[in-house]
Amino acid sequence: xxxxxxxxxxxxxxxxxxxxxxxxxxxxxxxxxxxxxxxxxxxxxxxxxxxxxxxxxxxxxxxxxxxxxxxxxxxxxxxxxxxxxxxxxxxxxxxxxxxxxxxxxxxxxxxxxxxxxxxxxxxxxxxxxxxxxxxxxxxxxxxxxxxxxxxxxxxxxxxxxxxxxxxxxxxxxxxxxxxxxxxxxxxxxxxxxxxxxxxxxxxxxxxxxxxxxxxxxxxxxxxxxxxxxxxxxxxxxxxxxxxxxxxxxxxxxxxxxxxxxxxxxxxxxxxxxxxxxxxxxxxxxxxxxxxxxxxxxxxxxxxxxxx
Ligand code: SF4
Numbered sequence: 652x653x654x655x656x657x658x659x660x661x662x663x664x665x666x667x668x669x670x671x672x673x674x675x676x677x678x679x680x681x682x683x684x685x686x687x688x689x690x691x692x693x694x695x696x697x698x699x700x701x702x703x704x705x706x707x708x709x710x711x712x713x714x715x716x717x718x719x720x721x722x723x724x725x726x727x728x729x730x731x732x733x734x735x736x737x738x739x740x741x742x743x744x745x746x747x748x749x750x751x752x753x754x755x756x757x758x759x760x761x762x763x764x765x766x767x768x769x770x771x772x773x774x775x776x777x778x779x780x781x782x783x784x785x786x787x788x789x790x791x792x793x794x795x796x797x798x799x800x801x802x803x804x805x806x807x808x809x810x811x812x813x814x815x816x817x818x819x820x821x822x823x824x825x826x827x828x829x830x831x832x833x834x835x836x837x838x839x840x841x842x843x844x845x846x847x848x849x850x851x852x853x854x855x856x857x858x859x860x861x862x863x864x865x866x867x868x869x870x871x872x873x874x875x876x877x878x879x880x881x882x883x884x885x886x887x888x889x890x891x892x893x894x895x896x897x898x899x900x901x902x903x904x905x906x907x908x909x910x911x912x913x914x915x916x917x918x919x920x921x922x923x924x925x926x927x928x929x930x931x932x933x934x935x936x937x938x939x940x941x942x943x944x945x946x947x948x949x950x951x952x953x954x955x956x957x958x
Contacts (some may be wrong), residue, residue, distance in 0.1 A: 653847050658836055666874050673701070674708045674726040676851040677831060680861035681709070683854065689862070690715040691819060692737060694727035695894035696883050701864050702734070703831035707879075713831075714738055715948050716822055720814040722746055725918075730884035735750045740822050744813045744896070752908040754805025755938050757900035758796055762840060764808040765792045802941055803946040804933035814896070831861040837868055868904045889917065898925035898935070898946035903942050911939075912944035922947075 666673070681688050690702045692715035705713050731737055757763055766869070769792060771782035784791035788858045795925060799806060819830060836846035842865075849855065851865045864872075876883055886894055891913060895901075903910060914922040926936040926948070938948050 654848050655847070658843070658846065658866060662837070663664050664866070664870055666871055666878065668873070669867055669871055670704060670708070672866065673704050673850075674802050676863040677705055677707055677861055680831065680852045680863075682850075684829045684859070687711055687826075687828045688831055689738075690824070691832045692717045692731065692734070693733040693831045693833070693894065694723070694734075696872050696876065696887060698833035699734075699881065699883050700806070700867075700872050701831065703875075703879065704863070705831065705882055712736075714828075716740060716819070716830075717833050718742065718818045718831055720730050720746070720896060722814060722898060724884070724886045724891070724894060724897060726886040726889070729806075730772075730882075730886075733882075738822075740818045742814045742818045745816065746810070747928055749810050749813050750876055750935070751935050754807035754808040754930050755900055755928075756808060756810045757799075757938065757942060757944075758904060759839075760811065761786060761867045761899075762792060762796055766796065767805060767807045767809075769800050769806065788877075799942060802933075802938070803932045804941075806938075806939050810879050810899075829861070831863060833864045834856065834862055835867050835869075836865045838884075853855070874907045874958045887911075898920060898928075900935075900939070900944070903939070903946070904942070908945075915947040 661669075661672070677688075690698065690705055692698045692702055692719060702715050706857070716739075716779055717731045717737050719731075719883075720738050720742055731739070754763075754767065758766075765781045769778050772778050772781075780790050783795070790804075820829075824829065834842050836843045846862065846865045847855075849858075849862075852861050853864055855857060875881065884894060891910075893910075897914065897918075899910075901910060911922070926934060928935045930938070933941075936946075936948055938940055939949070940949060
């Protein structure tokens, strides 16, 4: 088990120490898996750095795999195409089908899972945990989001399973290779908890993966890019801070989040396309409005009448 203090201590290391650490993590993972590894490449700056570390310091031939979810910034897809030795995989379900069937990814992965379960579970015990928390008071829907249980549409975390997890699992099964993933413990509570449990390499059954960037911070990533004059996706120079999925609603409620404003201004066709996706006859636009999210159409009077 790792500790919060250990993470803070390592996060304070110099860039060179962190590079050495990441090289050590990947090398040890490769040794334990018999060299059967691949880099999970999103085209974002973190995995761009991770791929460079692996190719520059560990093994030039480690393949990179990019999942084109159909939900990517065109600038990211173009950057991936320009990167050598990248295998592109695709999900079997289209985003439209996932939204229709399971609901919108809103608030956070954790909260949307809790809301989905509170709404659809047949277990009274689970429903009570989602509403009021476990004995330790954890696992419940935040008070401010409880009203979404009664929404005329579903929210769900399932989108990640279909757009990302399953395609990578399929690739893993077919090739026998194990993934190296460029996530950082500082990015979310879930990632921090995962790191506390497994450290930078996980060998738990069903979860064999390496996370060599776990102790890095965003400023380390930019420092590495500057140090090695590394090419990165031009989307960051357009004011975008995170390159994840274009239409994802995880975190869009956070004050100051401008993702939908950016989309409407810079990619109006894509914005319209996603805002029209529906679950249970309710559009994404209407769902955002229902949840009180600030986005370019939140003052649209016509939309407000519907609810
Ligand atoms: S990050 Fe959001 S939009 Fe992307 S796959 Fe996961 S839930 Fe879906």
